[in-house]
Amino acid sequence: MSKNSKVLNLKDKISGNELDLSLCNLTEVPVRELAFFTKATVLDLSCNNITSLPPEFCNLTHLVKIDLSKNQLTGLPDDLGNLDNLQHLDLYNNKLTELPVSFSQLKSLKWLDLKDNPLEPGLAKAAGDCLDEKQCKQCATKVLQHMRGIQEEVDRAREKRLLREKELEKKREAKQREREARVKEARKREKAEEKEKRRKEYNAQVAAAAAREQQKKKNEEKKKKNGQVAADKKVVISAPKPQRSLVGLIFKLLLLLCLGLAGVAAACRLTDLQKxxxxxxxxxxxxxxxxxxxxxxxxxxxxxxxxxxxxxxxxxxxxxxxx
Structure with missing residues (x-):
């Protein structure tokens, strides 16, 4: 409750199901205290200096009739539509220019007074004059229809916004998938290139090994051929050796024999052995x-x-x- 409030005890203001807080010079609504009096379904806050209603005011769902006439209200809470049981709402002589979109959810509302408010043209036309009971009931019906139209526009705008957001999200997801696909393709290409590189290296190693093996075979064949030729030459060359050796041996024997005979002849003619x-x-x-x-x-x-x-x-x- 406000410091300027002259209400000291709410129990003194209750009469049956009505809680009368009019002419109390209130600048704020004592929502916390009002929440304890759920049996008081009629609330009179007229002729005060209230400029706004706190969001918690929308939790007073037990209220059936609310009188906020002759205050300084410039706006109503966005969740005013939560007051499901509200049937009678008096907003006469305030400073309202528009109503919250949730106002269309007040399905139980049957009586409404919006006279002497600087309403925007469309809302003022729907509200009418409200000079008697019948007009105030018509005001409730027409204003609810008007607000439902606004609610539909808001819902369509929200749907369009949500649709745009979904489209943007889809585009972002598509771009993200495209980026991921590019990254995946790049990785796949890198793996393929790496695999191809390893395959070429492997083929090169196999080819080098085959070349070495081929060269080795050629060298072995060459060695075998050279060995065979050498063996053939050795056979050809070494074949006459026994003959040359025999001839040489005979020649040597003859030479030794001649030398021996010459030596004997020389000894017999030149020495004392001649006798x-x-x-x-x-x-x-x-x-x-x-x-x-x-x-x-x-x-x-x-x-x-x-x-x-x-x-x-x-x-x-x-x-x-x-x-």
């Missing part, structure tokens, strides 16, 4: 050999002379034929 019995046949053989050699020397000289004469005749005949 020995074993050197006699040797010396005879040497003498015979020397005699044979002298005889052969004459033959060789005669042969060389014949060859020289034949050669000279050949060259002379050849020179003559050229001329």
């Amino acid at each position: 020995e019995a074993m050197c006699v046949p040797v010396n005879l053989a040497v003498n015979d050999g020397l005699s044979w050699a002298k005889e052969q020397e004459v033959v060789v000289r005669q042969l060389l002379s014949n060859l020289s004469s034949a050669a000279r005749e050949f060259f002379e005949s050849a020179r003559a034929s050229e001329n």
Whole structure:
């Protein structure tokens, strides 16, 4: 309750089901205290200085009749439509220009007075004059119809707004899905590229291994061929060795024999052994050999002379034929 209120005890203001707080110089409505008097269904707040009603006022749903005439109200709470049981509402001589949209929800309202308020033209036309009981009842009916029309417009506007918001939300979701799809596609492409890169690396490794294996086989085949050729050469070359070795051995034996005989002959002719019995046949053989050699020397000289004469005749005949 306001500090300026002269109401000290609400119980003193109750008479039956009516709570009379008129002419109390109130600037605020004592909503908290009124909530305890649910049996008081008629509330008279006329002829005060109330400028506004608190939101909690809409919780007084037990009220059936409210008189707020001759106050300074410039507006009513947005949830005024919560007063489901309200049938009679007197707003005469205030400063109202419009009513809350929820006013259309006052389905029990049967009597309404909006005279002497600076109402906006559409609402003023719906309210009419309200000069008697009948006109005030018509005012309630027409104002409710007018407010229902406004409510429908508000609902349509809200639906349009919600529809726009839904469309915007769908667009945002579509953009978000598109971004996610792009990101997913980029990741998929990266994975595919990475997989392709690994596949190429693997193929390159396999190809390199195959090339190495092929080269290895070629080298082995080459080595085998070279080995076979070398073996063939070795066989070919080494085959005559036994013959050369045998010839050489024989030659060596003959040479040793000749050297031995020459040594024996020299020893028998040049040393004191020439008088020995074993050197006699040797010396005879040497003498015979020397005699044979002298005889052969004459033959060789005669042969060389014949060859020289034949050669000279050949060259002379050849020179003559050229001329």
